[in-house]
Amino acid sequence: MLKRILLLILLGALVTACSGEAGPGTGNEALTRVKLPVGYIPNIQFAPLYVAIEKGYFREADIELAFDYSFETDAVALVGADELQFAVVSGEQVLLARAQGLPVVYVAAWYQQYPVAVVSKVEQGILAPADLKGKKIGLPGLYGANYIGLEALLFSAGLSDADVTLDSIGFNQVEALATDQEQAVSVYAANEPVQLRAQGYTLNEIRVADHVQLASNGLITNEKTIAENPELVRRMAKALLQGLEDTISNPDEAYELSKTHVPNLAEADEAVQKEVLALSIDLWQAERPGFSDEQSWQNMQDTLLKMGLLEEALDLEKAFTNEFVP
Secondary structure (H helix, E strand, O other): OHHHHHHHHHHHHHHHOOOOOOOOOOOOOOOEEEEEEOOOOOOHHHHHHHHHHHOOHHHHOOEEEEEEOOOHHHHHHHHHOOOOOOEEEOHHHHHHHHHOOOOEEEEEEOOOOOOEEEEEEHHHOOOOHHHHOOOEEEEOOOOHHHHHHHHHHHHHOOOOHHHOEEEEOOOOHHHHHHOOOOOEEEEEOOOHHHHHHHOOOOEEEEEHHHOOOOOOOEEEEEHHHHHHOHHHHHHHHHHHHHHHHHHHHOHHHHHHHHOOOOOOHHHOOHHHHHHHHHHHHHHHOOOOOEOOOHHHHHHHHHHHHHHOOOOOOOOHHHOEOOOOOO
């Protein structure tokens, strides 16, 4: 079933996609055009990319960057088919794609901590993964990082899907928890909990990263691009990580620079949006930005095997590399 779904995604993407690549850049007169899928709507959580554009890091790397706010699965299929050269996706997508023969490679870690959490109102008394037993948990669906992260939490407590009730509710976690439709919801730690607290709700929060280290969101390319144009990969990773480091060191500047790219950010609740950025920075912090830890990939593979999404172990050395991390 999984193979059939991914094949359909790949075939559909190939029909509709167009390449964003130009010839190799040799200066500002001949920039390499890169269309970068990021998997979400314009958001302050993409501040490092916005900073890298506004401060000229991509242009210095002879790259003209354009964003594609589309689904992760579409992005992985396009990169795997060499219709696009890069995308920002989560670690599980890399392994699932490689299991289907798509030669994608993770080349720079953006998030050092898996960004998913399970939140609940304090009256539910859900303080640890074991407390989820018997609870009704809302999540967008049985796919994506919210699902993977929730499963990893359950496994950490010796639980399985049979011990809880999983409720697919779309991206409606805030309203579902606020109106008590769900006892808990699986969310992005830097997003929905901030919205709920801003509405006055007191929450308990269980972060996946506090219980298991998983390969998270980062930059991917494909084996062909690495073989034929490794310098482009190196320049792309460097520009992203420059923006990341600047955002971490000066979040107020990053917030202002992001206003050009995030519609209505200038009119949004600044305190809420800056808290989203601050919590995101907590997830990005690293002694060596961009570096992938091998154990996080092993843990991710183990989780996918337990879930039955992988039928057999993969060669993880082919799934990620630190070769392009400055």
